[in-house]
Amino acid sequence: MSLRVSFEISDRDIRHFRDIMRRARGTVRDADDDDILEAARAVFKEVKGARAPTFVTDRLHRLEAMAKMVEDEDWQLPKADRNRVLSALVYFCDPEDLIPDSIPGIGYLDDAIMVELALRELRHEIEGYEDFCEYREKYDKSFRIRSDAKKRAAKLSARREQLRERIARRRERETEGAGDTARLL
Secondary structure, three states: OOOOOOOOOOHHHHHHHHHHHHHHHHHHHHOOHHHHHHHHHHHHHHHHHOOOOHHHHHHHHHHHHHHHHHHOOOOOOOHHHHHHHHHHHHHHHOOOOOOOOOOOOOOOHHHHHHHHHHHHHOHHHHHHHHHHHHHHHHHHHOOOOOOOHHHHHHHHHHHHHHHHHHHHHHHHHHHHHHOOOOOOO
């Protein structure tokens, strides 16, 4: 038997999480990206081994996918988006964040909320990255036939730029529709 618990995060609460994320961004500026990613991989492994609640593991898989997006040299995530992902990772890796991770059952609740906010903030980029990965996989399956590495790089670059343009258009439409609403992170 499962139990569904839902609650609304108010504008005040979102502002509070934004402030926390700004502090995490300061850590990102001062830290090495590889160190953040390495720490995140260690926490991913630890959380999986600890049999964390489903609401955490569901978001953990999505956070891992975002980390892959940062690491993917073919995708070349823009710096601002890269820092948003790294900030979410920094927050997730901090065991003494808003709710200490060591509290059974709810220790990762704040982490799950922060990850959810990051996922919503970067949804267009994530969708674009998923499309890019699908394109690359299809291309690479036929790459044995087309063995020119320069042509592959050019095709991936062209696809990446198409997707970045799509992301920008979607962001622009979203901004126009939201009026003065600020970005979450």
